[in-house]
Amino acid sequence: MENHEYSVGLDIGTTKIVAIVGRRNDRGKIEVLGVGKAKSLGVHKGIVNNIAQTISSIKAAVEQAESSAGVNISKVTVGIAGKHIRSLQHSDYIMREHPDKYITDDDIEALKDQVRKLVMLPGEEIIHVLPQDYKVDSEGEIQEPIGMHGKRLEANFHVVVGQMGSIRNIVRCVREAGLDMEALTLEPLASSESVLTKEEKEAGVAIVDIGGGTTDIAIFKDNIIRHTCVIPYGGGIITDDIKEGCSIIEKHAEQLKVKFGSAVPELEKDSTYVTIPGLHGRPDKEISLKSLAQIINARIEEVLEMVNTELKAYGAFEQKKKLIAGIVLTGGGSNLKHLRQLANYMTGFDSRIGFSNEYVSNDKSQQLKGPEYATSIGLLMESLKIRDKSEVNYTQEEVVEVKNTATEVDTTNNVTEKEAEAQVEKQIVEATKQKGGRLTFGQSILEKVKKFFEEVE
Known part of the structure; x- marks a missing residue:
């Protein structure tokens, strides 16, 4: 498969690095060809703090994506976040x-x-x-x-x-991993592409992407981006709080958060406990799920207060700027149980969880359903947009070039204008076949329009 037939989104996150390979099918939906995921070892709160480890993680994710898609990846669209934004x-x-x-x-x-x-x-x-x-x-x-x-x-x-330093570090990591950077996109903008509808952007909506190291916010109103920001807290700090509060190792803290964590302590029973295995022969430890929820609640309320501050900074509580569509929660942190109810209570806006597989046509196994893939799928969509635009521009240049050549030939042979146009169309189709046997995005649109008018006649 040639490079121009597919696009790649690369999400360099705090907890994981994801590479998604995909292309657009005949119905305009995304067909995912392969996914690669690796643990992110050199990124802290969205910022690269270890070049060598980040390069290694990028290579691991890309190699896995190449293997599952059966292609060679050379160009990627990369996301950027971090407290410096x-x-x-x-x-x-x-x-x-x-x-x-x-x-x-x-x-x-x-x-x-x-x-x-x-x-x-x-x-x-x-x-x-x-x-x-x-x-x-x-x-x-x-x-x-x-x-x-x-x-x-x-x-x-x-x-x-x-x-500038943080941007340069990301660029360097991508290049030293043997990849060309197609574009650098703000992560909340990428996430908004994959989880928000046009109606929501028109009515007024805030996307809150809770990642491992940061919480990214983008606010839309009248289909226009109005406000963006990055809060330097995410799911990782909740894990740290559980680790310290329960005196357990990070691995067990993360498992507790994912499997048993809740954002609302009042909805947990006092009598429910979970047992954590002791280290190296030490006795097992019993942890109350209500106590666990209290630890989580204290930190997630702090994050939501910061979200509220950003909503006020935009003016979301004013009548003219009101967010009619409310809030869309996404990112891995939005999987937390009862988070939506707490967000409704603390912000006063209706919220929903944003799933990123709405635009994906072949996710039968529901592998990409999780909101943690919102950013990477959004980056893939951005890459496809860039490719479509470049193909349209290339087609226009090709049409002009072929038309000029055909005009010269036609003048010499004294043919009619109608015959000249037919000659141009034939040359364009022939040129396309030589380039790979399929029409580009722009050419396919021209062909469909032409067919429509022929049927009308």
């Missing part, structure tokens, strides 16, 4: 040289490039420049300015910023 709002504009010509993608990119030149704090670098709405001359609140005419093009932007 922050966001800001910024407005900027450009004056167009030719206002008589309509606005194109090039104008939008020129405006984005201008924003990317913003001076940040020492050691910081811009990761994302996300347009929220546009203004053309005196006309504001425009969602899509392409095709319009105007001299002054202005936009409000959501700018995501991170520490």
Whole structure:
């Protein structure tokens, strides 16, 4: 299988590193070809703190994905999080040289490039420049300015910023693992791709991705990204609390949290205990599930208070900015029993658990159903978007090139314009067959449109 036929998402998390290989099927859904997972040994709270261990973990996950998919992986879309991430709002504009010509993608990119030149704090670098709405001359609140005419093009932007050192460390780990980086994407944005619906983004929703080392938040309203942030606490700190509170080893603390943990102590019985085996001949230890839930509750309430603070910072409790769709909880931490009820109580918003397999067509074994795969599937979706866009651009360039060649031939042979167009189409199809026997995404759309009009005639 050739590289252009599939895409890869690589989630470098605090507890695990996941590589997912997939492609888009004929119905537009994702077909997962292979999954690789390895324990993350060199990442703490979303930040790489051991280069060698992180490279080793990436290689292990990628090799497993290659083996299960039967392909060679060379290019990946990578997620980034960590406590160093922050966001800001910024407005900027450009004056167009030719206002008589309509606005194109090039104008939008020129405006984005201008924003990317913003001076940040020492050691910081811009990761994302996300347009929220546009203004053309005196006309504001425009969602899509392409095709319009105007001299002054202005936009409000959501700018995501991170520490240069942390970004460079991720890039280095990926490259030294023998991979090319296709794109670097903020993890809550990737998670939102895989678990949120368009209706939720329109109505107003906050995605809260509780990972091992961080809790990532992204807020959408009117289908526009409004706020992003990373809280430096996740499921890992709950495990640490259980370890200290119950005086047990980390392995047993993690198992206790996953199998018996609850976010609401009142729903646990006083008489229910679980036995932990003693170390090296020491006596077994009995732990009350109510006491376990109290330890978990204290930390998860702290995390939810921080989520509340971010919701207030955005203005989610104001009437105009109200999140009608509430909160979507995802990430491995959202598997915690009774977390949804506690989130409802503490935030005042309705919440649901966001499962990431909605867009996956071949997950019959439910392997990817868990919310812990939300980010990695979102990164795969982002990679597929990038590939689709590049194929459309490539197709357009190819059409122009073939058309120019055909025009020259046609002029020499004095054929009619209709015959020339037929000649161009034939050459495009022939060129496509030579490139692998299948039409690209953009070409397939052109073929479907052409077939539709032929049937109408």
